Amino acid sequence: MKSIKLGILGIGNVAKGTYQTLELNRKKIEGSIGASIEIVKILNRRPDVDRGIDIPKELYVTDPYEIIEDSEIDIVVELIGGIEPATTYMADALKAGKHVVTANKAALAANGKMLQNLAQENHVMLRFEASVGGGIPIINAITTSLLSNDFDEILGILNGTTNYILTQMTDNGLAYEDVLKDAQQKGLAEADPTADVEGYDVANKLSILISLIFGVDIPPQDIPTQGITSVTTEDINYATEFGYKVKLLASAKKQDDVFSCNVEPTLVPFSHPIASVSNEFNAIYLTGNAVDDLMFYGKGAGPLPTGSAVMGDIISIARRIEKESDYDLLPLLRYDEKLSCIGEGQHQYYIRLSAADKPGVLGNISSTFGRFGIGIASMVQRAEGDEEKNTVPLIFIVYKTERTVLDEALQELVDKKYVEAIGSVMQVHRPAH
Ligand code: HSE
Numbered sequence: 001m002k003s004i005k006l007g008i009l010g011i012g013n014v015a016k017g018t019y020q021t022l023e024l025n026r027k028k029i030e031g032s033i034g035a036s037i038e039i040v041k042i043l044n045r046r047p048d049v050d051r052g053i054d055i056p057k058e059l060y061v062t063d064p065y066e067i068i069e070d071s072e073i074d075i076v077v078e079l080i081g082g083i084e085p086a087t088t089y090m091a092d093a094l095k096a097g098k099h100v101v102t103a104n105k106a107a108l109a110a111n112g113k114m115l116q117n118l119a120q121e122n123h124v125m126l127r128f129e130a131s132v133g134g135g136i137p138i139i140n141a142i143t144t145s146l147l148s149n150d151f152d153e154i155l156g157i158l159n160g161t162t163n164y165i166l167t168q169m170t171d172n173g174l175a176y177e178d179v180l181k182d183a184q185q186k187g188l189a190e191a192d193p194t195a196d197v198e199g200y201d202v203a204n205k206l207s208i209l210i211s212l213i214f215g216v217d218i219p220p221q222d223i224p225t226q227g228i229t230s231v232t233t234e235d236i237n238y239a240t241e242f243g244y245k246v247k248l249l250a251s252a253k254k255q256d257d258v259f260s261c262n263v264e265p266t267l268v269p270f271s272h273p274i275a276s277v278s279n280e281f282n283a284i285y286l287t288g289n290a291v292d293d294l295m296f297y298g299k300g301a302g303p304l305p306t307g308s309a310v311m312g313d314i315i316s317i318a319r320r321i322e323k324e325s326d327y328d329l330l331p332l333l334r335y336d337e338k339l340s341c342i343g344e345g346q347h348q349y350y351i352r353l354s355a356a357d358k359p360g361v362l363g364n365i366s367s368t369f370g371r372f373g374i375g376i377a378s379m380v381q382r383a384e385g386d387e388e389k390n391t392v393p394l395i396f397i398v399y400k401t402e403r404t405v406l407d408e409a410l411q412e413l414v415d416k417k418y419v420e421a422i423g424s425v426m427q428v429h430r431p432a433h
Contacts, residue, residue, distance in 0.1 A: 002035040004318045007067030009089055010079035011044040011060075014103050014130065016053045017303025018077065018310045025311075033315055035322040041067045043080075068093045075317055077310060078102040087111045094118040094126065099321075101313040103130035103306055109204035109220045112211065116329065123327045125320070127313035132205040133158060133282045135305030136298040137312065142212050142286075143330045149288030151213050153432070156250040158205040160280035160301040161189045161196040162228050166246055166265075167278045170236050176229065188280060198227035199248060199263045206250040206263055212330070213286070214254055216339050218261060224344045224403070226264040235352060235424050238395050239267045242350070242378060245275040249429065253345060257338050260345025267350050267397075267428040346400040348377065348430055352423035353413070357383075357392045364418040365394070372409040375399040391420050397428055
């Protein structure tokens with residue numbers, strides 16, 4: 001039996017999960033390939049540190065180029081994370097004629113096109129199923145089984161940490177800081193949670209999905225992105241009263257030749273399937289013009305779910321190596337030059353203001369909104385507010401408008417002292433059907 005040789009760059013959670021997935025199901029994996037899989041080298045820069053996994057020490061190397069330049073190795077599995085040096089290692093591996101499997105959304109969102117071009121030039125394969133949605137096989141689905149569809153919209157809950165935090169705030173009425181601390185203690189949130197809670201991790205994943213589904217190259221820094229740090233339990237409670245769950249939603253929508261996208265805390269109606277996705281689970285909801293509505297649901301993080309996705313890519317490449325088939329590229333380069341991005345586009349918004357409790361205030365607010373062409377869909381005023389300041393919370397849901405227009409109207413409310421403060425602004429998702 002042929003032996004297909006792997007070199008793994010990295011020894012973090014995903015690398016350990018990949019190793020464990022192979023050991024767990026080796027017989028089935030090798031049976032499906034018709035060849036054996038051998039991990040011959042693992043990059044571990046600190047081999048003396050206890051990694052909490054029983055891996056033979058002789059596999060460890062401290063120089064990545066012992067893997068990248070090893071003529072015996074067929075597939076380089078990049079599981080270091082971060083844009084650099086991971087991009088350089090992948091590029092060098094592709095140039096050295098190795099197939100590459102990665103889970104690295106930051107490197108792909110930044111350099112996916114360049115890496116894909118290198119794979120094409122060198123007649124090797126680049127696979128990255130684990131970069132979006134952890135164990136959910138979304139990339140395989142949209143690049144194979146669903147290729148015959150045209151998609152107008154994608155919605156995603158693409159980050160387990162933030163979905164866990166929002167779920168705990170919603171279900172248990174806990175404050176953001178308290179849930180974050182608890183999530184860090186349970187190992188569900190990183191010690192430095194910035195990339196997760198500020199939405200950057202989701203923006204990377206959305207950028208990859210957009211390139212595959214719509215053929216548009218939108219760097220993550222061009223996707224309007226807002227994290228969850230300013231979401232309060234007060235907002236979550238008002239959203240519940242209006243019939244919505246608050247979710248950190250990635251969304252992208254195509255209409256004719258324009259395209260809008262964003263990552264932000266969004267009110268999702270209880271009736272939408274994505275509203276029921278809780279805790280560390282992820283989901284991707286999309287509607288194809290042939291297949292209709294689909295939702296992919298599963299664990300978006302964790303060693304074994306992510307290791308399962310990495311192994312899936314390894315198996316698909318290994319089968320081609322075993323059968324000596326030609327290399328196969330994902331249709332990532334199908335760029336649609338006609339589509340232009342208009343930023344966030346028009347949406348309904350939830351707005352929480354704090355205003356003086358006195359006659360005429362509501363009239364001033366609604367006429368200001370009116371002058372900016374913003375219509376009010378729903379409104380709630382609580383008589384109880386901040387007694388010392390004599391202010392009350394006012395909650396609005398406004399009809400579709402541009403966020404820039406809304407921000408100008410809100411600024412005018414503050415400048416003219418019609419309101420004391422803008423508490424929060426979140427998008428409201430309105431399903432098309
Ligand atoms: N940190 C991510 C999450 C997993 O919490 O979903 C890796 O993309």
